[in-house]
Amino acid sequence: MTADLAELSARFCAALRAQGVAVGADRSARFARAIMVVSPRRVPELYWCALATLVSTPDEIDVLTRVFSAVFESADPADFRGDRPQATASAGAFTASDSRPSRDLRTAMAGSPAERLMSRDFADLEPEELARLREIMRRFELATPRRRTRRKRISATGRRVDLRETLRRARRSGGEPAVLSRWTPRDKPRKLVVLCDISGSMEAHARAMLQLLVCAAGGARAEVFTFATRLTRLTRALARNPAAAMRRAGEEAPDWSSGTRIGASLREFLDTYGARGMARGAVVVIISDGWETGDTGELRAQMARLSLLAHRIVWVNPRTAKPGYRPAVGGMAAAWPYCDEVVSAHRLDAVDELLAAIG
Structure with missing residues (x-):
């Protein structure tokens, strides 16, 4: 067989x-x-x-x-x-x-059912078909760029002398420093913050992207928020197995499949979390088709604020996969100048663009 x-x-x-x-x-x-x-x-x-x-x-x-x-x-x-x-x-x-x-x-x-589904748009997948892609999604890795921290570590190739460590080791030789200890700064991955649009026009793609975050290596470290008419933090809910996480996400986000107020949601995120440190130096991924039912001027202002805090802004818009797409009007036109990268990630074999943009 x-x-x-x-x-x-x-x-x-x-x-x-x-x-x-x-x-x-x-x-x-x-x-x-x-x-x-x-x-x-x-x-x-x-x-x-x-x-x-x-x-x-x-x-x-x-x-x-x-x-x-x-x-x-x-x-x-x-x-x-x-x-x-x-x-x-x-x-x-x-x-x-x-x-x-x-x-x-x-x-x-x-x-192979899973392989056949890789080239299909997420919007065309039934929930059980999306579930079949979990094993393939586990092969992906969400890795952000690394940044230097204020912490240090002892290193033979370090450029600076660690006086305290040198004196501590000198006690073994009667106070004579036989070897100069050196140090170098530690580094760590930048924070990954995901803001996912769960309005009616984005429901199918939102479920796929949230499932990717649950399954992919490194996705569990992301701070995850959903928005439509309000902002909901889902970080804890998604730190479980994929099936349970998706059910919990639906329970904790009461505005699933409703309208979209991107600008107001961004303002709430920045006022409550972002400006206090969560967005500083982070890679921020916004998943939305850009259909703004609120004031586009508000969205433009909040994107400008976010661009001053974040290391990188990646916008995931499945509509950009269509030939000839142009951000001519609406929310996408307001947000576009502040995005470092715009990708479609509308199906599994297009997720590579997203992983590269994040990294």
Whole structure:
């Protein structure tokens, strides 16, 4: 029986980690993207996708070859040696070792429900279809740029001498400082703040983006707010498993699927949280189609305030995916000059733009 490609790929990455290969969420996501771009028809072609995305040193190649052969039973390690895949390599595509005719990889990929959903707009997905994408969303990593802090750490390559640590160590040598201790500033990831529009026009995309935050590595560290006619903080509600988090989000945001007052919601966020420190130096992601039912002048003023506090403003608008889109009128026109990046992220295979903009 043909196995599910996504399931086998996840098992393959887990097996590599068990063998000591550092396959994190970033490498797993690159492997998944390589499969979607290359669309390998034969097992050796899939091997080259894995080799290009999952290893970083020559020592890991033999481990990858051995684990690949074990996971994808129809693959022979001898087929993957040399400069290119052998023409006589196994034509099996994730098929068990039996006497039935094998099928190519394209057929196997077409049979994977999750892979088929990657190229569909979030607005077209039913709730149960969106739930199938959770495993793939776990391969993504939300990583913000790092910033220098006021804290320090001892480092042999530090440029400044740590007098206190030098004197402390000097006590071991009778007060004579044998070695000068040096220090360097610590750094840490910048804060990630997400403001998600949950009005009627954004309901489907909002659920997808909130699910991504729950599933993706690093998403749990984000401060998450929803807004429509009012602002609601959902950070604690989303720090649970995806299904429970989405139910809790619906309970805590009573204005779900209502109108949109973006400017007023931004003002409330800045007055209550942002100006007090949450937005300072942070990467702020606003998820909205820009349909403002309030005063666009208010939105422009609050975006100007936010731009003075945030390190970077990323606006996610699924409507920008349409050919010829222009922010000519309304809220999007008011907000556009203050955005460092505007992306669509309207389907799973377009989320890479969002991850790059955040990082």
